[in-house]
Amino acid sequence: MHLINADLHSHSVVSDGTLEPEALAERARRNGVRLWSLTDHDELAGQHRAARAAREQGIDYLCGCEISVSFAGVTVHIVGLGIDPDDPALARGLAATRGGRGRRAREMADGLAKVGIRGAYEGALRHVGNPELISRTHFARFLVDAGVCAGTDEVFRRFLVEGKPGYVPHRWAALGDAVRWIVGAGGVAVIAHPGRYRFSPNEEYALFSEFVAHGGRGVEVVTGSHAPTEYATYAELALEFGLLASRGSDFHSPGESRTDLGALPGLPGRLTPVWAALQHRVLRAEPVASPAA
Numbered sequence: 001m002h003l004i005n006a007d008l009h010s011h012s013v014v015s016d017g018t019l020e021p022e023a024l025a026e027r028a029r030r031n032g033v034r035l036w037s038l039t040d041h042d043e044l045a046g047q048h049r050a051a052r053a054a055r056e057q058g059i060d061y062l063c064g065c066e067i068s069v070s071f072a073g074v075t076v077h078i079v080g081l082g083i084d085p086d087d088p089a090l091a092r093g094l095a096a097t098r099g100g101r102g103r104r105a106r107e108m109a110d111g112l113a114k115v116g117i118r119g120a121y122e123g124a125l126r127h128v129g130n131p132e133l134i135s136r137t138h139f140a141r142f143l144v145d146a147g148v149c150a151g152t153d154e155v156f157r158r159f160l161v162e163g164k165p166g167y168v169p170h171r172w173a174a175l176g177d178a179v180r181w182i183v184g185a186g187g188v189a190v191i192a193h194p195g196r197y198r199f200s201p202n203e204e205y206a207l208f209s210e211f212v213a214h215g216g217r218g219v220e221v222v223t224g225s226h227a228p229t230e231y232a233t234y235a236e237l238a239l240e241f242g243l244l245a246s247r248g249s250d251f252h253s254p255g256e257s258r259t260d261l262g263a264l265p266g267l268p269g270r271l272t273p274v275w276a277a278l279q280h281r282v283l284r285a286e287p288v289a290s291p292a293a
């Protein structure tokens with residue numbers, strides 16, 4: 001169960017990735033992925049396409065999403081795995097969560113104009129696949145194209161993080177709501193890339209405790225966003241909080257992402273993989289052979 005190549009975190013043009021769901025499914029299969037999830041930010045519009053493409057490629061699939069949450073003044077991401085992509089309450093929650101992105105994007109462009117970067121809103125829009133999902137990533141791609149920065153990492157550092165000219169604070173979903181939408185849609189809620197938040201130990205403990213109290217059951221241990229030392233840190237926290245462990249590249253784009261689909265170490269053996277608890281939600285490429293009578 002630990003040994004299967006599961007990649008349960010990735011993005012398509014439906015949010016801030018650059019590949020169509022079909023191209024991701026093909027890339028996943030080529031890279032040896034056996035169980036895949038497309039987890040676009042705050043949006044389910046790619047799920048049926050991804051599920052169909054996975055079946056065509058002969059790989060198993062879990063429906064997914066990645067919900068933007070505000071916790072203690074910081075943006076935290078919660079991945080939902082094994083969700084029903086047609087669940088109305090989840091769809092309503094995600095629609096409300098992405099609702100403020102348009103206005104936020106205009107304010108980001110105003111901030112960039114003040115430091116001499118004009119036309120950023122229109123420029124970012126040219127990179128957007130889904131007009132409801134304009135994100136910082138699209139601004140980053142515009143600024144790289146415009147020759148302002150060499151790469152998206154530099155754009156974030158210089159322009160798009162707190163204290164920088166293109167940063168606009170935003171109120172996302174509440175932690176408890178995000179977990180309830182996922183659980184209500186039949187899925188398991190997972191804390192995405194916890195090593196990225198730079199919380200103090202007390203804040204991190206509060207996040208994990210509240211997440212569990214709301215019904216959250218999993219945490220990403222092996223992700224493209226973690227350094228190898230963080231695999232060990234979050235393996236320990238998973239055990240301490242009795243959480244299932246997830247594994248995902250967070251792949252966005254061939255040109256940008258450091259970690260390709262499926263190109264990750266395995267989960268530490270003493271953890272329970274999140275897919276062990278989601279077998280009934282897996283959309284199988286092939287029917288499971290029934291045991292011989």
Ligand code: AMP
Nearest residue numbers: 016068134135136137152153156157252
């Ligand atoms: P948003 O939801 O609009 O705030 O955009 C968040 C997205 O920006 C994340 O999902 C990542 O894809 C991307 N991102 C955040 N920080 C960085 C970074 N330092 N370098 C590159 N991409 C980043």
Ligand code: MN
Nearest residue numbers: 011016041137
């Ligand atoms: Mn993203």
Ligand code: MN
Nearest residue numbers: 066077192193
């Ligand atoms: Mn994320």
Ligand code: MN
Nearest residue numbers: 009011066250
């Ligand atoms: Mn992600």
